[in-house]
Amino acid sequence: MQQAIAILDSGVGGLTVAKEVMRQLPREKIIYFGDTARAPYGPRTPEEVRLFTEQIVDYLIQYDPKMIVIACNTATAAALDYISSKVTVPVIGVIHPGARAAISATKTGHVGVIGTVGTIGSGAYTAALKQLSPYIGVESQACPELVPLVEHGLFRSKDSLQVVERSLRGIKDTSIDCLILGCTHYPFLMHTIQTVMGPNVKLISSADETAREVSTILYDKGQLASSMEGPVHQFFCTGDPEIFQSIATEWLGEHIKRTPVVWQITKL
Structure with missing residues (x-):
């Protein structure tokens, strides 16, 4: 077998x-x-x-x-x-693979990370990124509303844009050039997140x-x-x-x- x-x-x-x-x-x-x-x-x-x-x-x-x-x-x-x-x-x-992909993608050395409260609170992405490149700048933000949106199958709903916009306030206004989707649920919202972040921010999925x-x-x-x-x-x-x-x-x-x-x- x-x-x-x-x-x-x-x-x-x-x-x-x-x-x-x-x-x-x-x-x-x-x-x-x-x-x-x-x-x-x-x-x-x-x-x-x-x-x-x-x-x-x-x-x-x-x-x-x-x-x-x-x-x-x-x-x-x-x-x-x-x-x-x-x-x-x-x-x-999935953390180290995502960090490696972001290091390869960033042109400015300023990387964003969004994830759950647990992931962001652990500092695991910052540690992984700094281990690969000590001079990398990292902006992290927890987005607790996004996982329930996906788990309930609402990632294509008309309300998803509003939830994503609310969740990305703060990190959207930083100078990052790529954003790690630090939760495997977030690629379900890839298009909406890209719309909110704009075309100049590359989204990184660890998948x-x-x-x-x-x-x-x-x-x-x-x-x-x-x-x-x-x-x-x-x-x-x-x-x-x-x-x-x-x-x-x-x-x-x-x-x-x-x-x-x-x-x-x-x-x-």
Whole structure:
């Protein structure tokens, strides 16, 4: 049986990473877990987020994944090192890939970061950026209203522009030339965020760079999938399956069936 790449998130945000992994590595099977019943993670304590992440990983390990991707910035900041110490397979997060992409993109050395309260409060992005380039200037801002907007499937609603405008007040008026979307939910709002920030600010999603890192690690370990047959992905959530199914089907561009094989609602 083909070993899968396990991708986990507080909700639907990690689907942005899953979509990019599917695009770059179409032979790879993905097992996705969205903790939609307990989203958002941003306002929670690091201890809670670490516990939730550990519970999800403990659940996913039964499927014998060859890699775990923590596709949640808040969980990456709170639990990446801890989870890495607990399992024998590679574990990667989304913060360092996003930081690398921003360093490559900035022309002025002045980078913005938006994220959840937990991610911004952790200082993880500033630390990652400074580690790569000590002289980089960083502007950070928490945007707690954006994740609920996406989780409820309202990212295309007429009210989304007003919410995004309100959330980006402050950082919009800085001199940044690129903005890291420091939450995997935010690419659902990419067009609206770009409209608010204007054409002179490049938006950075960690999904592309994270997928490249997945590819590099699996190649180095000789674990890239070789099957010519299309993989059957599996999706799990802890909350409302209809909302998750609707968002996932729209975002991934393929129908996600709810069957005992490829769908399960899991209570942790």
